Amino acid sequence: MSVTDINWFKYSSPQALYPLAGKLTPWFSALAVILMGAGLYIGLLLAPTDFQQGDSYRIIFVHVPAAWMSMFLYVVMALWAAIGLGLKARPSYMMAQAIAPTGAMFTFLALLTGSLWGKPTWGTWWVWDARLTSELILFFLYLGVMLLRTSIDDARRADRASAVFALVGVVNVPIIYFSVQWWNTLHQGASVSATAAPKMAAMMLLAMLIMSLGFWMYSIAVILARLRCVIREREERSSVAGQVERPVAVGGV
């Protein structure tokens, strides 16, 4: 079969997307469970104690993957939003809608575990380090995208307005990151340098990568499941509102 035979637009309608998402979800769920299990086993049981930080460093096995996912998912969400605006494709807005809560959840986790890691490492729950601060801003941006969507009743407008905001955010996050780093150099001594990451043993790196992969698979599974909910909810709303084809009479004189 040649490549041209594949209809790439087959899955561009919600009707086709729904069963596809349903079929894929269990596979990604299984992968997520296996990878996270393996990651936890290596990270908690096999990886050696860090000679500088002791065992508190093990927090990075959830902190770093969560932080990566939070940023990655925002970019993916913005990408779907851009596709939606560019191609006027409803399913890509639905993808963006399905991604946002998971991204926000990972951002929250990255903040929480970062704080829990910071307390034994830096002796304080919070430092105004560029990465943590940007993560906090990212959390606000996720909240903004989600709240903007829920405050607009018209689905079309909600889709497009939150897409525009997601894109504005994606331009701003690097600028915010840079500005906070700049701010840190200006106020030396006010904060602790966060670049003192432990030198990674191979085992540690492996655990972190596997956990990241696990989080990734988890995200795909849960996002696809939520996508199904989104599709169904929208279908239901339109059927309740009465999607009646009205006959149109036009008479000329």
Next chain:
Amino acid sequence: MTQLGLTDAVRDVIRRDLLVALRRRADALTTVVFFVIVTSLFPLGIGPEPAVLRMIAPGVLWVAALLSCLLSLGRLFTTDYVDGVLEQLVLVPQPLTVLVGAKVAAHWLISGLPIVLLAPVLGLQYGLGGDVLGVLTLSLLLGTPTLSLIGAIGAALTLGVRGSHVLIALLVLPLFIPVLIFGAGAVTSYIAGIGVEANLSLLGACLMLAVVLAPWATAAALRIALE
């Protein structure tokens, strides 16, 4: 009757908004009075220690400017949206991004410029010296247009939306952070004797970027809101 071009349209949009603001002075005054009150409250809350006041002055004045801008954003498009003027603006046969730029320019003239001009006076309350006040004014002059430009995106996105007042703050304030950091940073580093060029250049860069990108996003958001 002669045909009018883009520059005429830009001038007319600005002129109309200024004329409306002039007829409705209370609105524009509210923003300025808010700025004055907020900056005057801090010394009362913190204490009259001159060294402390000098230290917090750049941050306080900048945060107050930022909040005043936020306060005035609600008016940027809402009245035009309600009375149908916005609808007509979108239908003007000129690029909407440019007309949006004109609206933002008018907004800055009405609520940004007074703050820039008042800031040095209020800086005296904090015991800032003459040259520091100059740097403060310059940083506000470069930074407040960026605030108006970014704020316009939020104002357009929340047009006619439930609870838009709170929502606009949530959308816009995180995006204000770089301007706040570079703006207040310019003053702080001048006081610390580090030099202000880097901060002011970065403020200028933010402004350039906002001038290029923000009207485009705002115009898109306005079209979405008017559908």
Next chain:
Amino acid sequence: MLDVVNLSCQRGERRLFSGLTLSVASGKLLAVSGENGSGKTSLLRMLCGLLPPEQGTIRWQGTPVGELGESYRGQFTYIGHLNGLKDDLTPLENLQFAARLAGVEATEAACREALQAVGLGPQIQRLPSGVLSQGQKRRSALARLWVSMRPLWILDEPFAALDDAATRSLTRRLEAHVKGGGIVVASTHQEIGVAPEFMQQARLAG
């Protein structure tokens, strides 16, 4: 020549109309009627590009309006439900700004004359629009038609809130426009008193 081919409209979750095809020739007035919520306003907003159509195309002089872009916006005057008046400006100022933004340098005399034609005398012209009655505001908005040089007029319920004198005056203005080869598309609930040979009807069935 304004052509609408196979136009569909969905507002929110509701389908208002689909497969709408009509054509308005130069020198005709198309009266769009239909119940509340049948999509009259949506149709007019689509015609002026405020609302992108779900499906179908709108052609102006044979070219799809999507390809015309900004230059299409220079072809019509739209007066919607909203009057587009700033409450703090006088009718005269409002009209002058509207005309100038439409790309026409309308003189003060021409604007005064237009306002006079809709029955807003010199005294009223000096008042802020906010204190005018609904009918006066509507007339003040419609005065734009007296300074409009555009071939296509898209009017949403132009006769609403007008008294008899203003209705007659507007009817005469519309008739003059179509006689001169212009096109009018107007949504309305009532009969328009323009001579039948200039009229075309379309009814959106609810």
Next chain:
Amino acid sequence: MQWNSLSEFLAMGGYGFYVWVSFGATALCLIGEVVLVRRRHAAVADGDGGGVS
């Protein structure tokens, strides 16, 4: 294996609180999200048995 006993594992070299709260919160969030999505799905699927037409 890094640990000699269960209690040593749980103590995490004295950092047990930070480590277990981190992992616990993560587990709670992930499982909680799955539960919420399932409930949402059940709520939507309720009423009509069929899939999307």
